[in-house]
Amino acid sequence: MGSRLRELGSGLGYRAELAGVVGEHAGRIDWLEVITEHYLFAPADLREELGELAGRFPVVPHGVEMSIGSAGEVDGVYLDALAALVDEIDAPWFSDHLCFTRTEDVLLGLLAPLPRTRDVARELGRKARRVQDAVGRPFLLENITYYVDLATPLTEAQFIAEVMEHCDCHLLLDLANLDINARNHGFDPLGFLDVIPVERVAQVHLAGGIDGVAGEMSLDSHGAAVPERVWELLDELLSRTAVPATLIERDQNFPDDPAELLADLDRARARLRRPLARDGVADGRA
Amino acid sequence: MGVREALSGVLTRAEDLAMLRENPAALRRRYGLTEAELAMLAGAPLTGFHVTRQNVRRKLARKITSYLPATVAELEASHPALLAGFLAATVRRPQPGEGVTGSWEAERLVAWIDGRVSASLSDFARYELARVSLTTDRRAAGAARAARDTGPPDTGAGGAGRLRVSAAVRVAVFDHDVTVGGPPGLLPLRYTSVLLKRGWGTPAVRAFRVGEGTVSLLARCDGSRDAAQVVAAAGGDRGQTAAMLDRLIAARVVLATTGEEDRCESVRSSNTHPSRVG
Numbered sequence: 067m068g069s070r071l072r073e074l075g076s077g078l079g080y081r082a083e084l085a086g087v088v089g090e091h092a093g094r095i096d097w098l099e100v101i102t103e104h105y106l107f108a109p110a111d112l113r114e115e116l117g118e119l120a121g122r123f124p125v126v127p128h129g130v131e132m133s134i135g136s137a138g139e140v141d142g143v144y145l146d147a148l149a150a151l152v153d154e155i156d157a158p159w160f161s162d163h164l165c166f167t168r169t170e171d172v173l174l175g176l177l178a179p180l181p182r183t184r185d186v187a188r189e190l191g192r193k194a195r196r197v198q199d200a201v202g203r204p205f206l207l208e209n210i211t212y213y214v215d216l217a218t219p220l221t222e223a224q225f226i227a228e229v230m231e232h233c234d235c236h237l238l239l240d241l242a243n244l245d246i247n248a249r250n251h252g253f254d255p256l257g258f259l260d261v262i263p264v265e266r267v268a269q270v271h272l273a274g275g276i277d278g279v280a281g282e283m284s285l286d287s288h289g290a291a292v293p294e295r296v297w298e299l300l301d302e303l304l305s306r307t308a309v310p311a312t313l314i315e316r317d318q319n320f321p322d323d324p325a326e327l328l329a330d331l332d333r334a335r336a337r338l339r340r341p342l343a344r345d346g347v348a349d350g351r352a
Numbered sequence: 353m354g355v356r357e358a359l360s361g362v363l364t365r366a367e368d369l370a371m372l373r374e375n376p377a378a379l380r381r382r383y384g385l386t387e388a389e390l391a392m393l394a395g396a397p398l399t400g401f402h403v404t405r406q407n408v409r410r411k412l413a414r415k416i417t418s419y420l421p422a423t424v425a426e427l428e429a430s431h432p433a434l435l436a437g438f439l440a441a442t443v444r445r446p447q448p449g450e451g452v453t454g455s456w457e458a459e460r461l462v463a464w465i466d467g468r469v470s471a472s473l474s475d476f477a478r479y480e481l482a483r484v485s486l487t488t489d490r491r492a493a494g495a496a497r498a499a500r501d502t503g504p505p506d507t508g509a510g511g512a513g514r515l516r517v518s519a520a521v522r523v524a525v526f527d528h529d530v531t532v533g534g535p536p537g538l539l540p541l542r543y544t545s546v547l548l549k550r551g552w553g554t555p556a557v558r559a560f561r562v563g564e565g566t567v568s569l570l571a572r573c574d575g576s577r578d579a580a581q582v583v584a585a586a587g588g589d590r591g592q593t594a595a596m597l598d599r600l601i602a603a604r605v606v607l608a609t610t611g612e613e614d615r616c617e618s619v620r621s622s623n624t625h626p627s628r629v630g
Contacts, residue, residue, distance in 0.1 A: 107450040109493030111553050131452050137356065143449035172360040173444035175411040176404070181355040181392055213403040214359065217395025250400075283403050 071204055071236060071268045072158050074124055074311035076335035078327065079288075081317065087324040092122060094328050096335065099313050102129035102160070106147050113154070120155035126269075127151055127160045128238075134193050134207075135166035135180045149201045159268065161206035161238045164190065164229065177210040182218035182225035191232020198235055206268055208238035211275075211286035215251045222247065223261035230263050237262065240271035241299040242315075243286060250283045255299055264307045272296055272334060273315040288317035292330050300337055312338060355392055358383035362393065363405050364443045373398065409439040412457060419458035419484045423465075423477040426536045431469055438464050455485060469537070475528040476536035482524050482548060483557050492550040495520035499604045500552045513608025515582055515597075516575040520550040521605050523562070523570055531561050549605065569596060573606045 075096030080088060088095060098119060105116050105127070119125055129148070132140055152160050165177040180186055198205035209226060220228065230237065239262075248255040274290030292314065303309065312334040314327060321327060358379060361368035371379040372393060380390045413435075417424045427435040438461055447454050462477045486492050495518050517523070524546050528539040531546060545567045547560045565588070572582045579597060586593045600606040 103453050107453050107490070109488060109490045110497055111493055111556070135356070137354075141448060141452070144452060147450075166356050168446045169357045169360045171357070171445065172364055173446045174360055174363060174408055175415065175444055176407050178356075178359060178363070178404070181389070212400070213407070214363075214396050214400035216355070216359075216392040218392050283399060285403075 071310045072124075073338075074126075074158065074269075075338060076331045077124075077126075077311060077313045078331060079128075079313060079315040079317070080119065080125075081320075083320045084316065084327075087327060088119075088123075091324060091328055094331055095123065097124040097126065097311065097313075099126045099128045099161075099315075102127040102148065102151065102162070103131050106144070106151055116155060120157075124158055125155050126157050127155070128208075129160070129162035130177065131167055132162040132197070133165070133167040134162060134197065135164065135178075135186070135190060136168055137170070140193060140197055145197065145200050152201055152203050157203060159204040159206055159236070160201060161208055161269065163208045163210050164226065165210045165212075177212075179210065179212035179214055179216055180225075181216060182220040182222065184220065184228055187220070187225055187228035188232050190229045194229070194233040194235045198233070204268070205235045206238040207235055208240055208271065209243050209247075210240075211243040211246050213250065213283055221253070221258075221261070223258040226262050230266055235266075236268035237266045238269045238271065239264075239267045239303065240273075241296045241303065242271060242273040242275060242288075242292070245293075245295050245299060246275055246284045246286050250278070256302060259299075259303060259306065264303060267303065267307060267309055269311040269313060270300060270303065270309055271313050271315055272300065272330065287319075288315045289319040291326050292333075297333070297337075300334070304337060304340075309338065353383045354385065355389045358385055358389070358393055362401055363408050369401060369405070372401075412439055412442060412444060415457050416461050419455050420461065420477060420480050422536060423461070423473070423480050426473060426476075427465070427469075430473075430537060431465075434465065434468055453488075455481070455488070458484065472528045472539040472541075473537040475526045476530050476539060479524070479526060479530035479546070482522060482546075483559070486520075486522050486548050486550050487556040489519075489550065491519045493520075493552070496550045496552040505601055505604060505607070514575050514578050515573040515601075515606050516609055517570050517573050518549075518604055518607050521570075522548045523567055524548065525567070529561075531559055547605065549603075565593075566596065566600070569593065569600070570606070573600075575609055579608075 077097035077099055078084065078088065078095050080098040080100045088098065100116065105113060116125070127148070132144065134140055148160065163177045164180070166180060167174055167177060194205055194207060207229065209222065226237070244255050244258060248258065272292045273286070273288045274292050275287045276285040276289070278284040300312070314330045314334065316327060358368070361383065362372050368379060371382070376390055376394050379385070379393070424435070442457070442460060444457060447456050458481055462481050465477060466474050499518070499520065526544050526546065527541065529542040529544040530539060531544065532540060545562050545564065547562045547566070549558050549560070550556060551558060569582065569586050572585045577585060583590055583593045583597060597606065
């Protein structure tokens with residue numbers, strides 16, 4: 067298992083629409099996550115802007131197009147560029163998703179679920195190790211929201227645990243995704259936490275989505291404040307393990323008043339700092 | 353092939369989704385699935401496929417909107433069925449290497465609407481694509497940085513060095529005046545040459561309407577002639593042509609090939625001739 071990662075605190079997903087909030091309220095934002103592909107092959111002036119951000123905040127690249135779950139190896143050109151980007155901004159780690167986004171012939175452009183078998187998990191673990199070695203920084207793998215629930219031999223939690231068995235990477239646990247998946251597919255999110263190696267969780271994503279009504283599926287939109295259910299999951303997670311970093315994600319319905327986002331950032335930070343205990347054993351955080 | 357390929361098919365092709373519902377054995381054959389692999393797909397509730405198929409289209413819409421915001425807005429307002437048709441019919445193809453962040457989908461949309469919408473909107477879409485392509489062009493940005501970092505260029509039509517158009521510049525011609533603003537579908541029918549110039553930072557691209565003489569002059573700045581030869585080749589009033597060339601050099605639209613850009617560019621510029629996009 068990988069060593070414990072640096073504590074970053076409460077961060078915000080950086081989007082162009084949030085540049086003003088980031089500039090004006092830097093003191094309430096501990097770190098930033100950027101979408102890797104926004105900068106990966108970007109022209110130099112955009113990379114310079116990223117460098118300026120990295121001079122003010124720890125910045126973590128979060129990818130959506132590595133497609134580690136596709137057959138074959140991760141694209142070498144992509145990987146080389148990713149390593150250069152991570153090095154350029156001295157990122158403490160980088161992350162992407164446990165999914166596939168393309169096959170040889172089709173680019174889905176979204177995070178698609180994998181066939182959850184032990185063979186696929188073993189292969190993913192091997193590739194994750196290789197990616198981490200190639201980039202030279204800790205690699206975090208994130209659980210996705212999925213709407214197609216393939217009738218696979220392993221549950222999602224079992225699959226993630228199996229992948230982690232075969233690599234020394236960390237987990238980026240998206241609690242909004244966990245909440246949505248649990249409601250859409252009818253499983254217990256606490257049971258999910260029982261199965262995955264929570265001690266490998268190095269970062270948490272927090273976001274609000276769209277609740278399904280009248281039997282419709284709930285959707286992961288990153289378009290609302292973090293709901294109470296997700297905060298409760300964070301409390302539950304933190305009662306089981308210490309987590310170095312949380313991140314508020316917002317991709318649409320950007321609020322005119324940043325108070326909502328800032329309140330969520332403050333709330334997450336307070337949670338991280340609050341000593342929690344389970345079964346009478348303190349988790350060791352100050 | 354296997355589950356991932358079959359799932360991708362079901363999410364992007366109506367025919368495959370119908371096959372999963374009505375003739376799973378055919379889907380199994382098409383994708384070479386084992387019985388266990390087919391069971392993974394067949395055992396998944398159909399609602400999830402429908403939601404994800406919508407998300408595939410939504411992601412495509414978001415991608416093209418990020419490249420062509422004004423064109424997509426006009427299509428949404430005036431041609432919603434056409435736009436929906438594009439989203440439904442387009443299966444995105446993986447682009448290797450840097451293509452992962454490329455503009456393939458936007459190029460497809462521009463090609464798709466050609467002949468299906470007014471010539472004005474079609475022209476505008478090409479204009480918007482040309483602007484975004486220059487914005488994301490790393491070589492153009494490098495040329496813009498070189499222009500920012502170096503002092504004023506030597507001018508004088510008698511200067512040394514072969515001339516070529518900067519990598520930060522594109523010239524395009526349209527049948528409509530895409531520079532006037534207003535509704536993209538109602539642009540005035542007026543043959544228009546536009547010089548797009550990549551700057552450093554914001555705004556990334558500025559557009560200038562230019563005359564036929566400038567376009568003709570720029571076409572001769574192809575790296576094979578020095579200033580005197582360009583002026584001679586252009587014909588017409590040599591004094592006026594030399595003065596125009598001076599202005600283009602001063603604005604760093606045209607560079608001497610012994611200049612600063614050559615140190616950061618090894619590939620010959622492909623932008624010395626205007627592209628006809630109207």
